[in-house]
Amino acid sequence: MKWPVVNGVSCVTYYAHDHELVDNAVRFYTNYLGLTIHSETDNGVYLASDDSLLVLKLVVSKEAPDSAEVKKIHKRFEEDLNIVDWRSRAPGFTLSIADLNSTILKLQQAGLVLQITPNDLYPNEAYFIDPLGNLVGLTTTANPLSLVPPVKKLDQPNEGYIMSATVSEATNNNGAPLKGSKNVAVMTSGGDAPGMNACVRAVVRAAIYHECKAFCVMEGYEGLVRGGKEYIKEMSWQDVRGLLAEGGTNIGTARCKAFRERPGRLQACQNMIEAGIDALIVCGGDGSLTGADLFRAEWPSLIKELLDTNRINQSQYHTYKHLNICGTVGSIDNDMATTDATIGAYSALARVCQAIDYIDATANSHSRAFVVEVMGRHCGWLALMAGIATSADYIMIPEKPSSSKGWKEQMCEIVSKHRSKGKRKTIVIVAEGAVTSELEPISSKEVRDELVKLGLDTRITTLGHVQRGGTAVAYDRILATLQGVEAVKAVLECTPDTPSPLIAVVENKIVRKSLVEAVQITKSVAEAIEEKNFDKAMDLRDSEFVEHLHNFIAMNSANHNEPSLPVEKRKKIAIVNIGAPAGGMNSAVYAMATYCMSRGHTPYAIHNGFSGLARHESVNLIDWLLIQGYNSVGGSEIGTNRATPHETDIGMIAYYFEKYQFDGLILVGGFEAFVSLDELEKARCTYPSFRIPMVLIPATISNNVPGTEYSLGADTCLNALVEYCDVVKQSASATRDRTFVIEVQGGNSGYIATFASLAVGAQISYVPEEGVALDQLEADIASLRKQFASEKGMSKSGKLILKSSNASKVLTTQVLADIVKQEAHGEFDTKTAIPGHVQQGGLPSPIDRTRAARFAIRSVQFIEDSFDTINKHHYDVDFPIENTELSNTAAVLGVKSSHLKFTSIRKLYDFETELGRRMPKKISWKFTRDVADRLVGRERLIKELGQVPSLA
Numbered sequence: 001m002k003w004p005v006v007n008g009v010s011c012v013t014y015y016a017h018d019h020e021l022v023d024n025a026v027r028f029y030t031n032y033l034g035l036t037i038h039s040e041t042d043n044g045v046y047l048a049s050d051d052s053l054l055v056l057k058l059v060v061s062k063e064a065p066d067s068a069e070v071k072k073i074h075k076r077f078e079e080d081l082n083i084v085d086w087r088s089r090a091p092g093f094t095l096s097i098a099d100l101n102s103t104i105l106k107l108q109q110a111g112l113v114l115q116i117t118p119n120d121l122y123p124n125e126a127y128f129i130d131p132l133g134n135l136v137g138l139t140t141t142a143n144p145l146s147l148v149p150p151v152k153k154l155d156q157p158n159e160g161y162i163m164s165a166t167v168s169e170a171t172n173n174n175g176a177p178l179k180g181s182k183n184v185a186v187m188t189s190g191g192d193a194p195g196m197n198a199c200v201r202a203v204v205r206a207a208i209y210h211e212c213k214a215f216c217v218m219e220g221y222e223g224l225v226r227g228g229k230e231y232i233k234e235m236s237w238q239d240v241r242g243l244l245a246e247g248g249t250n251i252g253t254a255r256c257k258a259f260r261e262r263p264g265r266l267q268a269c270q271n272m273i274e275a276g277i278d279a280l281i282v283c284g285g286d287g288s289l290t291g292a293d294l295f296r297a298e299w300p301s302l303i304k305e306l307l308d309t310n311r312i313n314q315s316q317y318h319t320y321k322h323l324n325i326c327g328t329v330g331s332i333d334n335d336m337a338t339t340d341a342t343i344g345a346y347s348a349l350a351r352v353c354q355a356i357d358y359i360d361a362t363a364n365s366h367s368r369a370f371v372v373e374v375m376g377r378h379c380g381w382l383a384l385m386a387g388i389a390t391s392a393d394y395i396m397i398p399e400k401p402s403s404s405k406g407w408k409e410q411m412c413e414i415v416s417k418h419r420s421k422g423k424r425k426t427i428v429i430v431a432e433g434a435v436t437s438e439l440e441p442i443s444s445k446e447v448r449d450e451l452v453k454l455g456l457d458t459r460i461t462t463l464g465h466v467q468r469g470g471t472a473v474a475y476d477r478i479l480a481t482l483q484g485v486e487a488v489k490a491v492l493e494c495t496p497d498t499p500s501p502l503i504a505v506v507e508n509k510i511v512r513k514s515l516v517e518a519v520q521i522t523k524s525v526a527e528a529i530e531e532k533n534f535d536k537a538m539d540l541r542d543s544e545f546v547e548h549l550h551n552f553i554a555m556n557s558a559n560h561n562e563p564s565l566p567v568e569k570r571k572k573i574a575i576v577n578i579g580a581p582a583g584g585m586n587s588a589v590y591a592m593a594t595y596c597m598s599r600g601h602t603p604y605a606i607h608n609g610f611s612g613l614a615r616h617e618s619v620n621l622i623d624w625l626l627i628q629g630y631n632s633v634g635g636s637e638i639g640t641n642r643a644t645p646h647e648t649d650i651g652m653i654a655y656y657f658e659k660y661q662f663d664g665l666i667l668v669g670g671f672e673a674f675v676s677l678d679e680l681e682k683a684r685c686t687y688p689s690f691r692i693p694m695v696l697i698p699a700t701i702s703n704n705v706p707g708t709e710y711s712l713g714a715d716t717c718l719n720a721l722v723e724y725c726d727v728v729k730q731s732a733s734a735t736r737d738r739t740f741v742i743e744v745q746g747g748n749s750g751y752i753a754t755f756a757s758l759a760v761g762a763q764i765s766y767v768p769e770e771g772v773a774l775d776q777l778e779a780d781i782a783s784l785r786k787q788f789a790s791e792k793g794m795s796k797s798g799k800l801i802l803k804s805s806n807a808s809k810v811l812t813t814q815v816l817a818d819i820v821k822q823e824a825h826g827e828f829d830t831k832t833a834i835p836g837h838v839q840q841g842g843l844p845s846p847i848d849r850t851r852a853a854r855f856a857i858r859s860v861q862f863i864e865d866s867f868d869t870i871n872k873h874h875y876d877v878d879f880p881i882e883n884t885e886l887s888n889t890a891a892v893l894g895v896k897s898s899h900l901k902f903t904s905i906r907k908l909y910d911f912e913t914e915l916g917r918r919m920p921k922k923i924s925w926k927f928t929r930d931v932a933d934r935l936v937g938r939e940r941l942i943k944e945l946g947q948v949p950s951l952a
């Protein structure tokens, strides 16, 4: 794509008040507009187009965020949205019509505020607001826009939060709130999936919050076809209480034949109109959403036929002329295009991994082979991710088949090599839809027969519907809840011209996509497989899927295939765990070591942190056989502690680095690891042995490492906490009149408390960023009293209060519980529950295992890429300490909007960290607090997160 500069400007300079904003803008311009980073300085980034023309400079201004300058930018932004002649105001880019259209689509998919000129004067222009608040124009001088209908507003500008949804009120085009304007129905369809209940709860409560009536369509499309009050039921706030903790879908689901035929859809249309439904939210898989899309496309003809045959009257015809429909993706298969995850997929993955962990034990005992068949009719996502998370020997997925004979040879060769290296067990995972390159189905029995031929005592385990059962993991509850809230907002904001939305999760954000397009791309994956065009099928899967597959193959070839790097490029790379244990630490070691082996590097483990190294020279070559099984154990197998290099003996550490001639270091840990990396980077001028690439993989349940929105271990912790809270809530509900104050870990970060409260439906949460303000406490107690009074001890009315241990030093958990109890005046009872270190979790979650593998492999690649840069200065007497290129070789690997990004420790430590509080300056999840409160009807008095003084 070419990006010539218009208006005779060769360089456009934008100002932002902090590095984070510049990072967001850089991410945006590189991801969506195809620019590349030309160079970086301490206070800005230059971006260039493909043809190396300098077009954009993003600068960190010294001005404070509330400075006059920044206010001016915002004012201009607001004015610009209303002016007619934007052209004179906005710097922009000229594009071909095709590029313009595809860029506009990308921008819409990114959920950006977007305006397309609605008048004839400039029909070829689109304008958007970039992440710095600047108005930017895209122009073409070719044909008028034809592909994209005018869309006034889709969403707020992105910033990139861990699964955040926007929580602003639904508004019309003039910004007026939309309240009470619709009857909103939700249904679940296709195979049930854990998390569907959370979605139903969120839709019902968000609809009621917006003063709409909420309905549930029972039994999927079957209920829509049958109609009547039995199948289309109005729901109250209380009707969806307790749903978060329940698996499956309580409103029923079905695979409905009648809806596949036009007469069935005609009847469904009539039933919806008779029930007065204005908007329908469908939570289902690819099939259900294909049905929804067809229903949408046919609606005008259906409603016309109903009018012509007198099945509805004129007034109904006019009121319901446009179908307002919205999809959220609920399926364990994770096979819907344009969304990274479907509701239920990670819960099913958790079931699969748990089962394989169990099988591992018996397989190992008997030295047996197991063929494990997992679900997924047309998609290998479950098999692939389970393969990584359990370090299976071989996987078979529909997207990447081998030839009819080839798979047997390949599988047997790999399995034999693993056995010859001493492995006692063999696990082969077969996706239900696995095929050969000739599309012949591969059965588990065939696989077993091949393994038997190798002389292995082999069993088949078909996991079946166990995979769909059980309660949803934390991730699915959060995803489903945020998507349900967004779906309601979307249907309220839809106008007759708005394309039907699909609520997706992309880059860790909840965004609206086009339902039509998602269905089309999903169909093309199936078509590509049918045409045996497997490369195309892989291309159509998201890039993360492809990366995971490459990683699996690389890790699996460790220690038996010829390494992929030439001898002179092979290095010695060390890994160390620092800080408290966190789920995924062992997986990081396993992935780092096996990937190193596949490349030809030598992996070393530093045992028991820096103190282990300094005091006991605890360094070992990592042995392939010894780390088998690492994925399926919690804690830190190589040992971890909090001591930083300075706190131990940095000189001794440098000595051992020199002795072992390490060429690269990977640190896995939390804030202490962050501080350690800073110390090592600063010590490079004194100790040449630290002049090597160093990467930190954030791993802490507190999720407080600057430079990332997600740390390994946080998901495992959330699952452990959610399980604990479910049990406590069950007890509280059984006694009808009890509140529990649960103390949550997380240091000065309220991340865990906030996301757990969203996932369990806690009535109240207190976090360090807000403290426990007395007026808030008073309001919360008053609200609890009101609720218990209205329920009169007749229903399941247990309540949870989640308190971060550092939310207040004065109000300890016990004191807080005592105050609540006293102020309840006997109307309800209050107790405490302290999960403590249980929150570190037992077995790491599949999310933490698979992310750990991805992070570790990216880290090794970073070391390979950075080695030459720093090696040039290895022997310099005056090591250049203020050289950005060099300081970039000591970096934190972070998730930013689900992109993995390396940020130099210098930049993070010096500019983006509140050292005293051990926290990043910017908190990425503040909106999630609002959603959590809104869905339990809590009014939070403190709206802004930050350093709010607490009672402490």
Ligand SMILES: Nc1ncnc2c1ncn2[C@@H]1O[C@H](COP(=O)(O)OP(=O)(O)OP(=O)(O)O)[C@@H](O)[C@H]1O
Pocket (backbone or CB within 6 Å): 189, 190, 191, 192, 221, 254, 255, 256, 257, 258, 259, 260, 261, 284, 285, 286, 287, 288, 289, 290, 291, 292, 294, 330, 331, 332, 333
């Ligand atoms: N092409 C279609 N036209 C009309 N309705 C359809 C179509 N495809 C599916 N549906 C409706 O959606 C229902 C569910 O579809 P399907 O059985 O494919 O499950 P799904 O939504 O893909 O979920 P999962 O794959 O997770 O079980 C079908 O029973 C049918 O009622």
Ligand SMILES: O=P(O)(O)OC[C@H]1O[C@](O)(CO)[C@@H](O)[C@@H]1O
Pocket (backbone or CB within 6 Å): 191, 255, 285, 331, 332, 333, 375, 376, 377, 432, 468
């Ligand atoms: O429960 P049923 O109707 O037998 O369907 C099983 C199918 O549903 C899914 O679990 C979800 O689509 C598939 O993986 C599996 O093939």
Ligand SMILES: [Mg+2]
Pocket (backbone or CB within 6 Å): 190, 285, 286, 287, 331, 333
């Ligand atoms: Mg499906």
